[in-house]
Amino acid sequence: TATKSIKEGKAEICLTTEKVFYNPVQEFNRDLSIAVLTIFTNEYKAEQLAKAEKRGKTQNTTEGIEETQTNNEVDISILEALSATGLRSIRYAKEVPNVTKIVANDLSKQAVETIQANIVHNQVENLIETSHDDACMVMYKHKHPMKRFAAIDLDPYGCPSVFLDSAVQSVQDGGLLLITATDMAVLAGNAPETCYSKYGAISLKTKCCHEVALRIMLQCIESHANRYSRYIVPLLSISADFYIRVFVKVYTGAIHCKKTTSKLSMAYHCTGCDNITLQPLGGFKPNPTEKNPTQTKAYLPAAPPVGEFCTNCNQRHHLGGPLWSAPIHDEAFVTRVLNHVENNPELFGTAKRIAGVLAMVREELLDIPLYHSMDRLCGRVHLETMPMLVMRSALLNAGYKVSYSHASRMSIKTRAPAHVVWDIIRTW
Ligand code: SAM
Known part of the structure; x- marks a missing residue:
């Protein structure tokens, strides 16, 4: 068979069979992951060294030794659980700093043979080891705290949810999960029942379906993590082309898991005007019984504030979610x-x-x-699409903040109530 050679970043891979999956369109996904991992590994290394120094100091104080010795080596291992050609792992080995080991795994024998050949071709035998196993099995074998990975990359065909139980257990405290989902039809509202069975949330057929998809994915990872007293902190959540990709840190802490309900909401989606009202599953208020006044107490809301009918157009609501309703990115990161x-x-x-x-x-x-969509808003009242600039200025003038979402060119994120948005359209 003819060998196909593909260059991407600092890697060159050879493909001898069409049976091993390679998608050139995912270069953006791989580049972005390398950029994220570069910053993550730098910060993770610094955090681990600081922890080690603190531990060292405590030890030295108890032993009465003045000098603190820190070893500058930090173990930063990455698992690519569904590796196909090995391209991603090879790029991580050559382009991400601080990495001490990468495991490139695939269930397909042909894929593992291809990975092996590409490792040799790229001379990264010192950093990458291959594994021929089911992704879940590899992760379960690494769930002991001493064996966990600093980062785990899940890039499956379609839905990643079957891998989440093992992934949330086998990543280090403060480690990173990088997760792709390509089953957009399910996540974006074409199959809400399937979405519930796979992700534990009902998707919605709405103009902001791509952000809904991200928020369903995040609540799904959080719910898996919570089972093991762990929780997530999203760093970056992207909708691009035909997929979504989320980058979340995972931490351990049972107390923090009590805060999860305050990060989730049910979504009431109006079938008439497409407006979505969120109803939080929980909240937080100061806890007067705590000695530390900054401590808060979780509570569950008393009554559902959202009714059966939409207050803007009197049409029925569809119920979706639960969705992650806390921030989906860390702005500083x-x-x-x-x-x-x-x-x-x-x-x-x-x-x-x-x-x-x-x-x-x-x-x-x-x-x-979530967000309104300019074309949908105007379409509902049979108007020509209003220029984004006009709507944005009107909202700003009315005293409301406004932004786009990266997920749609027509998006309007604002805290302005829906009736204010409708008033602007009516008076245009
Ligand atoms: N990450 C790759 C990249 O960036 O080029 C692409 C991965 S491809 C979409 C999915 C791969 O997962 C396929 O090679 C397939 O053989 C493998 N796979 C499917 N189910 C698996 C499982 N349960 N465990 C491990 N690998 C699996």
Whole structure:
């Protein structure tokens, strides 16, 4: 068979069979992951060294030794659980700093043979080891705290949910999960029942379905993590092309898991005007019985504030969710990734696109989940689509913050109540 050679980043892979999966369109996904991992591994290393130094100091104090000795080596291992050609792992080995080991796993024998050959071709035998196993099995074998990975990349065909139980257990405290989902029809509202069975949430057929998809994915990871007294902190959540990709840190802490209900909401979706009203599953208030006044207490809301009918157009609501309704990005982290890409554009084939997407992500109003869509709003009242600039200025003039979402060109994120948005359209 003819060998196909593919160059991407610092890697060159050879494919001798069509049976091993390679998708050139995913270069953006791989570039973005390398940019995120670069910043993550730098920070993870610094955190681990600081922890080690603290431990060392305590030990030395108890032993009465003045000098603190820290070993500058931090174990940073990455698992690519569904590796196909090995391209991603090879790029991680050559392009991400601080990495001490990568495991490239695939269930397909042909894929593992291809990975092996590509490791040799790229001379990264010192960093990557192959594994021929079911992804879940590899992760379960690494769930002991001493064996966990600093980062786990899940890039399956379709839905990643079957891998989540093992993934949330086998990543280090403060470690990173990088997860792709490509079953957008399910997540974006074409099969809400299937979405419930796979992700534990009902998807909605709405104009902001891509952000709904991200929020369903995040609540799904959180719910798996909570089972093991762990919780997630999203760093970056992206909708692109035909897939979504989320980057979340995982931490351990049973107390924090009590806060999960306050990060989730049910979504009431109006079948008439497409407006969505969120109803939080829980909340937080100061706990007067706590000695520390900053401590808060979780509570469950007393009564559902959202009714059967929409207050704007009197049509029925569909119920969706639960959705993750806390921030989906960490703005400071996104800024650090963006700066890295802007300062080193030669490192990424898709640098321009990454910079464009991250610049939009950074502008997103983090405390406002979901968005209106200009074309849908105007379409509902049979009007020509109003220019975005007009709507944005009107909202700003009325005293409301407004932003785009990276997920749609027509998006309007605002805290303005729906009736204010409708008033602006009516008076246009
Ligand atoms: N991450 C790759 C990249 O960036 O090029 C692409 C991965 S491809 C979409 C999915 C891979 O998962 C296929 O090679 C398939 O053989 C493998 N796979 C499917 N089910 C698996 C399982 N349960 N465990 C491990 N690998 C699996």
